[in-house]
Amino acid sequence: MFTKFRQLVNTRIGFFWLLVLLFWAKTIFAYLAEFSLGVADILQVFLMLVNPIATTVFLFSLAFYIRKTGYYYYLLLLIDALDTILLYANVIYYREFTDFMTVSTITGYSKVNQGLTGSSLALMKGYDLIYWVDLIVVLGLLLVHVIKQDQRPIRKHSAFAYTSVALAGFGLNLALAEANRPQLLTRTFDRNYLVKYLGLDAFTVYDAIKDEQTNHQRASAKKSELDTVHDFTKAHYAAPNDKMYGIAKGKNVIVIHLESFQQFLIDKKIDGKEVTPFLNKLYHSQSTYAFKNFFHQVGQGKTSDAENMLETSTYGLSTGSLFSQLGSDNTFQAAPAILNQRGNYSSAVFHGNVASFWNRNNTYKNMGYQYFFDASYFDTTGDKSTGYGLKDKLLFKHSVQYLERLQQPFYVKYITVTNHFPFTLDEEDTDFKTTDTSDSAINGYFQTAHYLDQSIQEFYQYLEKAGLLKNSMIVLYGDHYGLSNSENDTLAPILGKSADDWSSFDNAQLQRVPFMVNLPGTTGGKIESTYGGEIDVLPTLLHLLGISSKRYIQFGTDLFSKDHDQTVAFRNRDFVTPKYTVLNDTVYDNHTGEEVDTSDDEALQKRIDKLQKKVNKELSLSDSLNTKNLLRFYTPKDFKAVDASDYNYADELEKTIQIEEKLKKGSTSLYSKNGNKSTESLYKTDAPEDSHKKTDSTRIKITNPDENDTNQSTSSSSASGQ
Helix, strand or coil, X not given: CHHHHHHHHCCHHHHHHHHHHHHHHHHHHHHHHCCCCCCCCHHHHHHHHHHHHHHXXXXXXXXXXXXXXXXXXXXXXXXXXXXXXXXXXXXXXXXXXXXXXXXXXXXXXXXXXXXXXXXXXXHCCHHHHHHHHHHHHHHHHHXXXXXXXXXXXXXXXXXHHHHHHHHHHHHHHHHHHHHHCCCCCCCCCCHHHHHHHHCHHHHHHHHXXXXXXXXXXXXXXXXXXXXXXXXXXXXXXXXXXXXCCCCCCCCEEEEEEECCCCHHHXXXXXXXXXXXXXXXXXXXXXXXXXXXXXXXXXXXXXXXXHHHHXXXXXXXXXXXXXXXXXXXXXXXXXXXHHHHHHHCCEEEEEECCCCCHHHHHHHHHHHCCCEEECHHHCCCCHHHEECCEECHHHHHHHHHHHHCCCCCCEEEEEECCCCCCCCCCCHHHCCCCCCCCCCHHHHHHHHHHHHHHHHHHHHHHHHHHHCCHHHEEEEEEECCCCCCHHHHHHHHHHHCCCCCCCCXXXXXXXXXXXXXXXXXXXXXXXXXXXXXXXXXXXXXXXXXXXXXXXXXXXCCCCCCCCCCCCCEECCCCCEECCCEEEECCEEEECCCCCECCCCCCHHHHHHHHHHHHHHHHHHHHHHHHHHCCHHHHCCCCCCCCCCHHHCCCCCHHHHHHHHHHHHHHHCCCHHHHCCCCCCHHHCCCCCCCCCCCCCXXXXXXXXXXXXXXXXXXXXXXXXXXX
């Protein structure tokens, strides 16, 4: 038996089928062990098991056309290795994002890879060797001549036959898939469907074609295409609530981006101790308007999608990150530019990662951000940083030297990072006793959330001492989920639920994130039950500041308006309303969590269909607006288009000082108002790294900015005072 097998493998055809079989096996392993494909019937099981075969045979058969012996074998191994890289990259990506890598994600990787290394390493598992051991063993057997190279080339007609049969096999695969799921390729379905029915290689090719179509559409876009978008947003506009309009007029705006922070953390206790005691206090404060039914709406762009919705009230892309793919040259009507032109606001972002992460260094310029204090402005050495940047306590404290020099009113955004997967802290950073589950991410999540809570409390204490608190509106929001759906079964008992009864409905409900508008010194705040999402933030904030949003193209509506649209669209076209949650055409009752049979309720089905049509249209119009860059054809009244060349994020501190010197007594910066004295001494933190002692650490550090990147300044560290 072994002799016959060895004789077969020593032929070119036998070696080919050995690699095909091994690649098929590890692909199926990934399908079953890594991906949640939602197989529902026998045909779907069959298609899932066979879909890698046709594409693998087609790709590997390309080596048949090489007649030279050595070239044949090593080209075949190269094709196998490249396909394995694609498979494994999707495995790692899926563990974090519960989604597959798109061409947009792959082509934009260079813009987001800095800082991802630590997270990627944490996502790796010991058994991942399964994906590579076949290549290592086969290559080794070739090199020591246990597997001998067949000198006889494959005949051209045989090579063509293999290629043709593979294409025919894929055609049959597609026909069966269409029979089970009509309009699979013509309608937009979850990417899981495409992989489940057609395989990972086919999905990647399909996505590449769609991506090229988008690029073509962008190049051929016309001004008239904007009319449909404008008509929709104009009809969708919600007039402000008279009682709320302008209540924060002229105040500073401080946005605190709560990384990976889900709503269930609010008021949550572990062993009787609150996870986030300070945020709980804010949530229940009479000076805070909090929304308990506020959902994140991000796609593959995650944090960058949340930022985009916050700043522009347009959705992220259906695939990839808008920041990464389009941010360098898209036209925006974003919060920094609007507030500067309508209220003379200065603007800045504080973020402890490198400026190029998510392509922020380019996107922020097109949004009109005047200042961007990235990692190069802070000391990130030793234990001061995690894989995603400077720890939150240090970011808040050491931002003060820059914050106090900004002219008021200002619009600033703090992007926190410590509460980011894999949710790890040094022992000296926390004494919070967390859960003891089998999932280290869940255990760490409560600890890093507690750390974030302490960071914000310290920042608030400084704001009060410095006199900024009373003249500021602080906005706190969670950007996206922290724990993926794959971890929810383990999480369920902690939330008082049964893992056995956990459903897709429960997954959807966990997509709530905090949204709080805190107006210190005021009363009247309360916990609102209104349903909304990140798309609604910008019009809400503009109206609170007394600035009408009517002239801008925005897909969200004011959360305080009586006309606010409470249908919350998810990026995959599922949606939530106050009564129902609709996931992949399945309707759930929000009160009971049970599926609703609409087959006997024609009126309800019509309402659901109408809402679905509206959600689809809204997302499609937003995609059209962004992918075709249609805003370049529209300039609202009294709005000057942003010129990115006006901004350079080098030597930011010097720029603020020059403005103070120019304005002299007219300067409104905190530094000037404090008699030209710094307020840094007012900031108190218990961060153990905030000392002059040198620390050594084996922690993976954030990647330093490219010294050749003209959009960053390596000399700016000299201005940081660190």
